[in-house]
Amino acid sequence: VADPPPLRVAIVGSGPSAFYAAEELLARRDIAAEITMFEKLPVAGGLVRFGVAPDHWHTKTVDRVFDRTARREGFTFHLGVEVGRDVTVDELMTHHHAVIHASGAAGDRRLGVPGENLSGSHAAREMVAWYNGHPDHADHTFDLTGHRAVVVGNGNVALDVARILVSDPESLRSTDIADHALSALVDNRIEEVVVLGRRGPEHAACTTPELLALGSLPGIDVLVDGPLHVGMDAPMKMRILADYAGRTPTPGNRRIVLRFGCKPEEVVGVEHVESLIVADTDTGVTEKIVCGLVLRAIGYRGTPIAGLPFDDEAFTVGNVAGRVVVPETSEPVVGQYVAGWIKRGATGVIGTNRYCAAETVESLLDDHRAGRLAAPTASSADLTALVHARRPDALGGGDWRAIDRHEREQGRAAGRPRVKIVDATAAVDVAIA
Ligand code: FAD
Numbered sequence: 001v002a003d004p005p006p007l008r009v010a011i012v013g014s015g016p017s018a019f020y021a022a023e024e025l026l027a028r029r030d031i032a033a034e035i036t037m038f039e040k041l042p043v044a045g046g047l048v049r050f051g052v053a054p055d056h057w058h059t060k061t062v063d064r065v066f067d068r069t070a071r072r073e074g075f076t077f078h079l080g081v082e083v084g085r086d087v088t089v090d091e092l093m094t095h096h097h098a099v100i101h102a103s104g105a106a107g108d109r110r111l112g113v114p115g116e117n118l119s120g121s122h123a124a125r126e127m128v129a130w131y132n133g134h135p136d137h138a139d140h141t142f143d144l145t146g147h148r149a150v151v152v153g154n155g156n157v158a159l160d161v162a163r164i165l166v167s168d169p170e171s172l173r174s175t176d177i178a179d180h181a182l183s184a185l186v187d188n189r190i191e192e193v194v195v196l197g198r199r200g201p202e203h204a205a206c207t208t209p210e211l212l213a214l215g216s217l218p219g220i221d222v223l224v225d226g227p228l229h230v231g232m233d234a235p236m237k238m239r240i241l242a243d244y245a246g247r248t249p250t251p252g253n254r255r256i257v258l259r260f261g262c263k264p265e266e267v268v269g270v271e272h273v274e275s276l277i278v279a280d281t282d283t284g285v286t287e288k289i290v291c292g293l294v295l296r297a298i299g300y301r302g303t304p305i306a307g308l309p310f311d312d313e314a315f316t317v318g319n320v321a322g323r324v325v326v327p328e329t330s331e332p333v334v335g336q337y338v339a340g341w342i343k344r345g346a347t348g349v350i351g352t353n354r355y356c357a358a359e360t361v362e363s364l365l366d367d368h369r370a371g372r373l374a375a376p377t378a379s380s381a382d383l384t385a386l387v388h389a390r391r392p393d394a395l396g397g398g399d400w401r402a403i404d405r406h407e408r409e410q411g412r413a414a415g416r417p418r419v420k421i422v423d424a425t426a427a428v429d430v431a432i433a
Contacts, residue, residue: 006032006074007368008376010092010099012083014039015046016350017340018102019066020357026072031365034074036096036383040082041135042395042427043403044070046104048350050134053160054175055167057417062350067404070397076380077397078387080428084306086390093335095383097373098364100337101308101317101324102357105300105346111152115267116296119143124151124161124297131164131185133178133420135427143272144188146292150276152264154197155205158297159214159256162193166220166254176411176418190254194225194289197260198281201228201241204260207349208237214256215244221255223247262287267294300346308336316345322360323367335373337364399431406430 009025011018014037025033043049045063052059070077081087083103092099108123110116120143129137149165151158164172169185177185197204201224204211215222224245230238241258249255259278265286266277273294279286301315309318309326317338318327324336339360340353348356367373387394395403403421410419421427 006034008034008096010096011037011102013102014044015104017353017357019069020354021100021339021361023069024358024361026074036076038081038083039079042080042424044400050129050132054177079395079400081387081391081394089307094378095376098335100339101305101342102339103342105302105341107301107303109299109301111264111296113264113266118267118269118273120273120292121267121294124157124295127161131177131181133422135422135424138180138422143292144190148192148291149190149293150194150289150291151295151297152196153297154195156207156210158195159206159210161295162195162256165190165193168219174416176420178420178422192255194257194259198263201260211240219253221249221253223255223257225257225259302342314345317342319343321363323363393428395431402431403427
């Protein structure tokens with residue numbers, strides 16, 4: 001008896017959830033699968049490359065795991081191809097049994113206060129993408145001439161940007177930070193970053209290991225504004241915060257000041273940010289914090305995908321266990337699945353996406369076994385021809401590895417993990433050289 005034809009799945013995106021979903025499907029012994037992965041940028045990794053802070057180099061080494069998946073039999077990569085722009089989901093469906101959307105959360109939440117659009121007020125997301133060399137964000141400029149910056153929000157992303165802003169540029173020279181960001185940070189005059197939390201310290205959104213690591217960086221003081229007394233049996237995070245509250249500033253150090261229980265009311269300035277008015281959450285008493293830069297780090301959020309139901313409050317595609325469903329009727333949208341941040345919202349660390357992708361793959365395989373997925377009508381060769389007709393400069397897995405090799409070689413010469421190619425055209429040139 002001939003083997004059944006392989007299950008063919010298109011995956012949109014190349015971040016952790018995309019690769020974990022691919023691995024779940026390709027590592028199985030009970031089913032033969034073929035994966036076509038689409039990434040709109042010429043390089044893979046999603047937020048592992050463009051989100052995780054450059055000084056957290058070890059975290060980024062998860063890209064080796066992704067590379068192993070990409071080398072598996074049955075895996076085809078199309079980079080520089082945006083689903084929805086270069087190929088449609090309907091077209092993908094003629095070549096696959098199913099599509100897994102793992103496209104992440106590319107937008108951000110806004111503060112909703114007056115003055116938010118002044119120059120000098122940005123989403124932390126923009127700064128993160130800038131210092132990590134995202135090709136669409138290389139041209140941003142941030143005013144680093146003032147002595148103080150305020151970061152609104154106190155999750156891990158807030159701590160990342162605060163840390164980068166007070167880091168000695170010399171210490172960043174040995175990371176994979178984008179060269180344009182390093183040059184700008186050399187002239188950085190920011191001495192203090194105030195990190196604002198709307199609620200009390202017990203609700204600080206950052207994780208305990210991140211908070212702890214922050215407190216032992218050379219040349220940087222981490223302080224908590226106001227007294228904070230906790231008992232010995234208080235949770236670890238509170239004890240760390242109490243320690244920071246008891247510290248005194250070291251002359252000459254840059255500092256991060258964590259403030260709790262206050263919310264932004266207005267960003268003030270004529271053309272450029274001059275201060276931020278904040279209000280005490282309990283008393284409503286307002287105060288002005290003089291600053292030249294305001295970064296909102298209050299969350300990434302997903303954006304709608306054409307043709308799929310979208311939850312405007314959770315900023316996710318409507319789904320049950322990764323299976324896309326119309327919320328009003330609970331009817332599944334046949335062949336459509338989601339994984340990662342577009343499925344569950346912009347929370348969770350890299351590893352969280354592994355369980356998330358596994359759940360989605362389980363739903364997909366259940367549907368496949370039950371005969372609920374239509375067989376593709378066109379071949380993979382047809383798809384490759386279509387992709388190259390639409391995007392003649394599309395890259396494949398070998399090209400991605402050539403870019404990776406090039407970046408690492410350049411990095412070795414400079415004592416860095418890699419020197420990132422930022423410009424998308426330059427990346428294509430290196431790949432085809
Ligand atoms: P993403 O990683 O965002 O990947 C989505 C991919 O889809 C992107 O490559 C995007 O270009 C692509 N894409 C989007 N639309 C299309 C389309 N239409 N066609 C083709 N491609 C498309 N976790 C940790 O464990 N440790 C950390 O130190 C850490 N630091 C972080 C720092 C920041 C600033 C942020 C924001 C997150 C951080 N995280 C960290 C969390 C981690 O990065 C996320 O959990 C994870 O990246 C989410 O994975 P994802 O696959 O859902 O989305």
